[in-house]
Amino acid sequence: MLRAVAKAAASSTRRAAHASRATCPSDRLRALSTSADASTTATEGEGEGEGEDGPSAVNRKLTESARAVRKQSSAAIGQRRDTWGWLYDLTDSGETAERWVNGANARLSDRVKTAMYLMHKEDPETWTMSALATKYKIREQRVGAIVALKRSEERFVENNETLYHDLETLMEQSYGTVDVGTGERHVTDVPTTPMFQTVSEYERGRAARPKKFVEASELARREEKVLVREFFERLRYNTLETGTNLNRVSRRASAPRRPEGGYALHVTPLGDTPLEPYIANKDGTQRVLNDDEREYVRRRTPKPRRRIL
Structure with missing residues (x-):
């Protein structure tokens, strides 16, 4: 008999669970919000008494702070908020984000x-x-x-x-x-x-x-x-004033065809030598660089300086 009652209770519980799962999500959200409002109202009513302590007091404070935040945010909608942050103006023009003089x-x-x-x-x-x-x-x-x-x-x-x-x-x-x-x-x-340096007794009297x-x-x-x-x-x-005859095609789909006999080579002599860079042709002859080749080499050479921002 007890086993039959337990089975009936379990089946009724499963039916209730299935019924709750079949409920529309909006209905569940409405039910949750209703229960939350009810609990909030009950908490506020209980918190009015003296000697309030425990979880009810904490919940009441959290609810009040949340309401205050919502009230402030709703009042700020449609209004321009204060500018925050900072601007470091290196000029003497009094530049600001709203007052861009040098523009x-x-x-x-x-x-x-x-x-x-x-x-x-x-x-x-x-x-x-x-x-x-x-x-x-x-x-x-x-x-x-x-x-x-x-x-x-x-x-x-x-x-x-x-x-x-x-x-x-x-x-x-x-x-x-x-x-x-x-x-x-x-x-x-x-x-x-500031730069600090540890010196010895001998170095202390020397001029820094x-x-x-x-x-x-x-x-x-x-x-x-x-x-x-x-x-x-x-x-x-x-503007093509320099490097007029240079090939300016970038990201080509395929490499150019190799000429018969091979390419001419650009040779840069190393070491302590007075020789200037030259072009070694495929027939064994040499010649000096023309203006376009000098421009190409200049643009390819790294600049010996720190990057300027």
């Missing part, structure tokens, strides 16, 4: 760019890249890019190619233009850290020779000199 250097008007190009074209000795950069308060690299683009535009006009001046006008109307820059320049930071400290302005001037030189080297290469 005006990229919005020089087309009229000013054309005037810069004509001044350099008519009198290149007087209006050099450095002189134009000083006059319009921008960097030499920007002047070089403007002059190169205007030279390319002049070729397009001579060849009667289409130029989209309407689009240029719309861009200037949308973002605005300026006639002079803000005095942009290359800046750098020199991090300093600390490493020469370079000011940030002097270091920036040296780096800018290197950056300007490398920029114009790359600009001349990209």
Whole structure:
């Protein structure tokens, strides 16, 4: 008899479990939320009494803090939140995320760019890249890019190619233009850290020779000199002023066919020798490098300097 009652209870339990599994997920979520609200209400009612302790007090505090967070987050929806973080401005312009002063250097008007190009074209000795950069308060690299683009535009006009001046006008109307820059320049930071050295009794009385400290302005001037030189080297290469006959195809699908008799070799003499690099032809003759080959070797040679960020 007891065994039959146990079997009946087990079967009824299984039926209840199957019934709960068959319930819709939304119904289960609704039931869980209802039970949670009921438990929260009961906890709040019980917590109003004096001498509250144990899990009920902890639950009440957690519930109150969660409600406060929800209230703050709902009030912040649709409002601009405070900017957090920090900005290290190396310039004297008072740059901020909302006040980007040096962004005006990229919005020089087309009229000013054309005037810069004509001044350099008519009198290149007087209006050099450095002189134009000083006059319009921008960097030499920007002047070089403007002059190169205007030279390319002049070729397009001579060849009667289409130029989209309407689009240029719309861009200037949308973002605005300026006639002079803000005095942009290359800046750098020199991090300093204390340096300690343990010396012996003999070395204590000797004169110390600390490493020469370079000011940030002097270091920036040296780096800018290197950056300007490398920029114009790359600009001349990209505009086909140098390396005109070099093969500029990259990521070719297959290697070129080997010529009859083999390739000519580029030989660089090593050691203490006055010999210059030369080309050894397949017939045994030698010749000096031409301008394109010198440009190729120069671009392939690693630069002996630290990377400038």
